[in-house]
Amino acid sequence: MFVVVAILLYSELVEVYDKIGDTTKRLEITEILVSFFKRCPSDLIGRVVYLTQGRLYPEFEPIELGVAERLIMKCISQATATSESEVDRLYKTLGDLGRVAETLLSKGKRQSTLDSFANPSESSKVTIESVYSSLDAVARSQGEGSQERKLRLIADLIRDATPREALYIVRTIAGALRLGVADMTILDALAITYCGSKSARETIERAYNITSDLGSVATILATEGVEALKKLRPTPGRPIRPMLAERLSSAEEILEKMGGRCAVEYKYDGERVQIHFGEGDAKPHLFSRRLENIDHHYPDVAAIVNGAVASTSYIIEGEIVAIDPSTYELLPFQELMHRRRKYDVEKMALAYPASVRLFDALVLDGQDLTPLPYSERRSRLAKAVHEGPLLRLAEQAIVSDATVLERFFEEAVSNGCEGIMAKSIGPESVYAAGARGWLWIKYKRDYKSELHDTVDLVAVGASMGTGKRAGCLSSLLLAAYSEPEDTFKTVCKCSTGFTDEDLKDMNVRFERYTIPHRHARVDSKLVPDVWLLPSQVVEVLGAEITLSPVHTCGTDAIRKGAGLAIRFPRFTGNWRDDKRAEDATTEAEIIEMYKKQLKKISS
DSSP: OOOOOOOOBHHHHHHHHHHHHTOOOHHHHHHHHHHHHHHSOTTTHHHHHHHHTTSSSOTTSOOOOOOOHHHHHHHHHHHHTOOHHHHHHHHHHHSOHHHHHHHHHHTTOOSOOOHHHHOTTSOOOOBHHHHHHHHHHHHHOOSTTHHHHHHHHHHHHHHHSOHHHHHHHHHHHTTOOOOOOOHHHHHHHHHHHHHSSGGGHHHHHHHHHHHOOHHHHHHHHHHHOHHHHHTOOOOTTSOOOOOEEEEOSOHHHHHHHTTTOEEEEEEOSSEEEEEEEOTTOSSOEEEETTOOBOTTTOHHHHHHHTTOBOOSSEEEEEEEEEBOTTTOOBOOHHHHGGGOOSSOHHHHHHHSOEEEEEEEEEEETTEEOTTSOHHHHHHHHHHHBOOOSSEEEOOEEEEOOHHHHHHHHHHHHHTTOSEEEEEOOSTTOOOOTTOEEEEEEEEEGGGGOTTSEEEEEEEEEEEEBOGGGBTSEEEEEEEEEETTTTEEEEEEEEOSSOOHHHHHHHHHHHGGGEESSOOTTEEOSSOOSEEEOTTOEEEEEESEEEEESSOOTTTTTSSTTOEEEEESOEEEEEEOTTSOGGGSOBHHHHHHHHHHHHHHHHO
16 A cells, blocks of 8 residues: 655745745735645645744754754855855855855855756755755754764755755754744634634634644644644643733722732742643753743752642743842842853852742643633642742732732832732633733833833834944834734834943844844834844833824824834843743733823823
């Protein structure tokens, strides 16, 4: 019996990437994806989704390509029979290794002297499967001789590719695919492709929210149908996309929104963590709010939790916070960020010790708790956890009085916290994975003043400096996130607060996120010198929020034809690398903050 394996050329996927790169309209991107998904074999759709996301596996898989720029340049050199010095020169000129590979292959500089290789117009026979398999082999290559194996695999792949294919292959290897197709857009395309419309979108999105694996969801949908997705449950080892909160600026408003009674907890100035332990695991595994495996950064945290939870398998959430080891007092977030490094991990753990504050249980003894009310989840968490000096539940109180809530808030701030989180305790207070809503409300000390609000904004563009700043990116065009539209709307340009070191590093930080035109998810009237993929989150202090004719955040929400802008924005020195772009301050929050300003001014 012969098994027929469907084959799809990589050039067909490259054509899709080119079309996506040529449009700034999200609906067009969805249509392009639907057209391709419909002809994509069901056993290949998962890999196509991963590649379109610019990766090989879901974010939580601790497997990386691990290919440095210098090795990629060596691969291009070998594949194109070009000196490494020439490759280096071109890279300095073009600033994009993918463009370097494309340029050299277009000139016919291949290692082979066969006419078929020397003719850049000849169609490649490289398949999507062969590209994925080769890159997978590169990522899994370890130990002695691994560099040579990676060099051979990548060079062979580039050599066999057309110039345009090589562009995207190299960008994928370098972690700079630059398509920036939103996960929500891919979900729309999957729903339309396999269900005929967006009617099943909610089911597909839920499956994604509890697995954080878009490739797997696509494969199950394509091979087993939407009913199979309904049967998925949270599983230790697969992080759940975190539930997010709205914000308000007074105790009275919070209680009104919560129906007069709620739970309030300390909002710690640390790093949110999801802790997983499955049957057969030797120790817990840690995942950041961006779904990255952070075991390497916090081996001491895994040790603190290990054995302290009375459950055979679990998923619990909390905050990693830096502490003074002599007093156990909480230290600022900046202290904890010293732990985010590849080397000297043990040394940093001693220099900057951490503790854990737990606040939610999503799975205990293998049971999915996400459909349960928050009070029940918290109660089960309390029964399962053996607290100690370094492992405690988040401080909590049940309040129904604004004065009591405000006093709890002040207590939290005096104990080194950012503020508090108010949480619904009604029957509707399920864990809404991946969603932002009014079941959780954050109340931070920054919100107490309309003149010094801290907001987390997304860099969507940049301008070049002059004079002392010549040759460097010197100001950022920043945007808030519009959740209903899944877009980023500009709210200010920030050029102050950056140190000389920040400016020097900015070019490097944004190099892989530079794109040739406005991204399809960016809504901007302004045109910066450089457009950026909406990815990097920046913490900003502002003087006030004003009406604006040039910014798009909150357009028509306050006055017809006017948006909202943050006046006198200043970088705080804090790059929010722990946040995804979609975790940034929302357009709705900016609008709400402006309205609170008006109330305070009028009163």
